[in-house]
Amino acid sequence: MSAEPLTESLPEPPTGASAGFADNWSYLKTELGWLERMLMVAVARQKKEAKEIDRVAQSRADRVTSHWWQGVISLDGKICYDEYRQPPVTTAVTTPRLGYQQQLEGRIRATEARGVLLGLPMLCDRLQLSLFEKQVVLLAIAPEVNRRYARLYRFLQGEESAVSDLPTVNLALQLLCRNDQEWRVGRSRLLDDAPLLKLGLLERHPRNTDTLLNQSLRLVAPLVSFLLDEQPQAAVLDRLLQPAAVESFLTLRRTDVPWDALVLPESLIGRLRSLCDLASAAAVSPTASGPVAVLAGPSGVGKTLAAEAIAHTLGQPLAMVDLSQVNPADFPLLLQDIESTRPPLLLVKSAQLWLRRSAAIAPSEISRLLSLRQEDGTLTLFSLPHAEAIALPWQRQLRPVLSFAMPDAAQRWQLWQQTELFPQSSPIDWEALAKQLAVSGGEIRAIAQTARQLQLAKDAPLTEHLQRAIALRGHSLSLPLRSRSRGRKVQKES
Secondary structure: OOOOOOHHHOOOOOOOOOOOOOOHHHHHHHHHHHHHHHHHHHHHHHHHHHHHHHHHOOOHHHHHOHHHHOOOOOOOOOOOOOOOOOOOOOOOOOOOOOOHHHHHHHHHHHHHHOOOOOHHHHHHHHHOOOHHHHHHHHHHHHHHHOOHHHHHHHHHHHHHOOOOOOOEHHHHHHHHOOOHHHHHHHHHOOOOOOHHHHOOOEEEEOOOOOOOOOOEEEEOHHHHHHHHOOOOOHHHHHHHHOOOOOOOOOEEEOOOOOHHHOOOOHHHHHHHHHHHHHHHHHHHOOOOOOOEEEEEOOOOOOHHHHHHHHHHHHOOOEEEEEHHHOOHHHHHHHHHHHHHHOOOEEEEEOOHHHHOOOOOOOHHHHHHHHHHHHHHOOEEEEEEOOHHHOOHHHHHHOOOEEEOOOOOHHHHHHHHHOOOOOOOOOOEOHHHHHHHOOOOHHHHHHHHHHHHHHHHHOOOOHHHHHHHHHHHOOOOOOOEEEOOOOOOEEEOOO
């Protein structure tokens, strides 16, 4: 942190408060002129400190620890103490002059009185931004005007900013804060709940790998355009300050899947029906706990379809989220979304990202979520490829675990019958196809959908479209056909 405030040594503007500004660009150039003078003072100070350090430092370690030994070793041959108080200096009583910010504020008000709108002052007035926040906006917008500021930032940030043109949180706090109290307050104005970040006008990059101090500050493009506009409009600012619609991580779906649509072993369907009964009882009983279950099996074997059948039976929408499609940094927001919406039936796909040993979220957070949902009497389903991926502590808590296997030939035959491609008069030998093409039910539906799309695009026999669909889905198989003359099965020439 800076040893003394940089802003107090800067010259005042040459014109009085009554002069005002011709337009928004004239005002912005004045603000950027102040910023450049402050940066040049900081650069000169850093060069001086680097020169003094180089006189003593003999290694990289000496340079890294210079903040410590500079207070112990005298560089000028004079005795130094931990605390040095300068003798009081008596000065003649003079009439205090208006400071830079006071004069600047006077010019801003004089400009507004003439009906000229200034972008940054409008933003500060609407959001009640502090002087620190206003100066942070200046730091962030300066590289958008001239890359000279980016070069200054790189010099001041040293190795911390190898390629970025943007100022870091640390640089903003060093330049704009004069003591520890201002540093703490300034840091709080750069957290997620501060106005500029909460409205999505200021962003910190990157979010996941760096400490807060090393994250870069960047204004969003619409705000940059507004601040640089020669004649900023209040209506544009109104749109910028409207809270962004929070996009839910959950997908809600009303389903009409009956139980007889599931091509699964009868024993598994029975367990699913029992789970549905437990959920139904928990919804009406104040003492019953909301059930939690794990659906384990490869992709396409019917886990989602089973959840849809349960939702249809309960008469509730199915809330789904695929953890593989969510940034791990957003997992806390996802938990908040689930807790706020409290869906009666929740399906969490790719649940191994939460339940494995190396999960990107604390087990205590998942435990708290499950406790809330059990208290609410709601049903929670975790879907994942392998039950073995679940960490041992979760294996003891999450019951039941329902295993979904790949369909056998008879089940594949039933799945082909459910597709729109299954007319009895078709020359395709569906039973032979089910035996030869060992794929999941989801893959059978995908092949059928691809064939139907090809059929809509080109008028040709179904056999041609289905053969192409099988190849497009990455399978090598000659479509089996029935013999028209003798009723025997033949293979189509590939």
